[in-house]
Amino acid sequence: MIIYIYGHRFNYELEKLTRLFFPFERVDFAQKGEGIPINDLFATAFVEEKSNNFYLSASAGIGGKTVEKKVKFSLCDITANLPEKELEHRLAALLFECYVGLTGYRPDWGILTGIRPAKLYRRFEQALDTAGADQYFKDRFLISNKKLKLLKATAKSEDEIILKSRPGCISVYVSIPFCPSRCSYCSFVSHSIENASQLIPQYLKLLCKEIEYTAEIIKRLNLKVMTVYIGGGTPTTLSASQLEVLLKKIHSCFGDNFEELTVEAGRPDTITKEKLEVIKNMGVSRISINPQTMNDGVLKAIGRRHTADDTIKAFYLAREIGFNNINMDLIAGLPTDTLDSFKQTVNKIIDLSPENVTVHSLSLKRSAAMVNQEGPLCFEEGISAGKMVDFALERLTENNILPYYMYRQSKTVGNLENVGYSKPGYEGIYNVYIMDETHSILACGASAVTKLRAEDDNKIERIFNYKYPYEYINKFDEIIKRKEKIEEFYNEHPIKY
Ligand code: SF4
Numbered sequence: 001m002i003i004y005i006y007g008h009r010f011n012y013e014l015e016k017l018t019r020l021f022f023p024f025e026r027v028d029f030a031q032k033g034e035g036i037p038i039n040d041l042f043a044t045a046f047v048e049e050k051s052n053n054f055y056l057s058a059s060a061g062i063g064g065k066t067v068e069k070k071v072k073f074s075l076c077d078i079t080a081n082l083p084e085k086e087l088e089h090r091l092a093a094l095l096f097e098c099y100v101g102l103t104g105y106r107p108d109w110g111i112l113t114g115i116r117p118a119k120l121y122r123r124f125e126q127a128l129d130t131a132g133a134d135q136y137f138k139d140r141f142l143i144s145n146k147k148l149k150l151l152k153a154t155a156k157s158e159d160e161i162i163l164k165s166r167p168g169c170i171s172v173y174v175s176i177p178f179c180p181s182r183c184s185y186c187s188f189v190s191h192s193i194e195n196a197s198q199l200i201p202q203y204l205k206l207l208c209k210e211i212e213y214t215a216e217i218i219k220r221l222n223l224k225v226m227t228v229y230i231g232g233g234t235p236t237t238l239s240a241s242q243l244e245v246l247l248k249k250i251h252s253c254f255g256d257n258f259e260e261l262t263v264e265a266g267r268p269d270t271i272t273k274e275k276l277e278v279i280k281n282m283g284v285s286r287i288s289i290n291p292q293t294m295n296d297g298v299l300k301a302i303g304r305r306h307t308a309d310d311t312i313k314a315f316y317l318a319r320e321i322g323f324n325n326i327n328m329d330l331i332a333g334l335p336t337d338t339l340d341s342f343k344q345t346v347n348k349i350i351d352l353s354p355e356n357v358t359v360h361s362l363s364l365k366r367s368a369a370m371v372n373q374e375g376p377l378c379f380e381e382g383i384s385a386g387k388m389v390d391f392a393l394e395r396l397t398e399n400n401i402l403p404y405y406m407y408r409q410s411k412t413v414g415n416l417e418n419v420g421y422s423k424p425g426y427e428g429i430y431n432v433y434i435m436d437e438t439h440s441i442l443a444c445g446a447s448a449v450t451k452l453r454a455e456d457d458n459k460i461e462r463i464f465n466y467k468y469p470y471e472y473i474n475k476f477d478e479i480i481k482r483k484e485k486i487e488e489f490y491n492e493h494p495i496k497y
Pocket of ligand 1: 178179181182183185186187232233234266267
């Protein structure tokens, strides 16, 4: 589609906004005046300024149907401390209303496309106070009342966790990018074990070396490791003895005194008594057992090889071994899932009473097999997924499993959010630190990204490891070399204790 513009440079924002309604449409821009082919999908977004007044107009159309909106305001009506940004938001809001009129679909998050809405809310609250921030989110971002309420609840809970991180605190992420098989919706670089199992021993050996090297840097910089998160992929794709080697290495390098040590056990089909015992004996405080759905038909449709019953067995096994902080991930909007079946999933999870539940919205990336085969989702599926996440919020909250952190991804079904819920006192604090960018996360393994956060000016710098295990193995020296940037960064941004 083409968006015709005039009087501004908000192309990037308008393109992101357009993707909320037309996620896989190719978007091009043209200047006002070029002939509009009104039978094709198009939009316009114009700004004119005359004697301190702004005249904004937008339209969207297809097949002869066009929706137009106009608004005039003066410089004195600007409430945000960044007038240029407010102008952008007002224009985006106008175009948003045109898309709503054209499609009949109103995304609950309005024009907000960023991945950290709580962080944005905090910024506005500091600049405008709470009432001003609420007003801006409703009037300019067009966020619905229910999402604003959720946003404020998660922002409040995140605040308490963020305050625990003191100067010099960091977290460590360790990546195990292998899975037993590939789920149809997955766009992660994870290797199915059928194709990559022979790489695991060499991968693990080098991963342990990278952990050692990272620990030396941490020691030299006098940093404190607050949380460690072993994620993937599916870390329990490793055997019990491989998990033991890895966890021993983590303790010998980073110590035992973490606020939180998580292993994302992930898929129930990889969980065994032996592995759980190793994980427990190695002091892991939090694990994930991720069903995604408790409907066997849906599990089959997404390419998972386990059943809902396997999830229940894995959960009780973990309880028997003594895990008292278990997270379970669910996904709203999975192919073939229905609102009723999702409700049953939520109810079954509540019956198990895990300490944490994370409700994701299905994210559709172009690389995922599902998108390639079946095309983009339509609005009905977004609306249905919206009802699913609303139901999860209601039922979990009733059961004192409360929202504590949130993030969003691009191209999710219904433009919805991912929310972490927990029983009070069991929040997964690493999740908050990574999403808020509270402190540096030093990451080891293939596809891992180290994120350095300066404490003096909030600057963020990233160091990327190679994505795939074979690249990680073949270019390991380069990965180690890149880690030199950590010390350079901290020399430029010393910690202020
Ligand atoms: S378990 Fe997760 S990382 Fe692995 S294939 Fe499935 S969605 Fe991807």
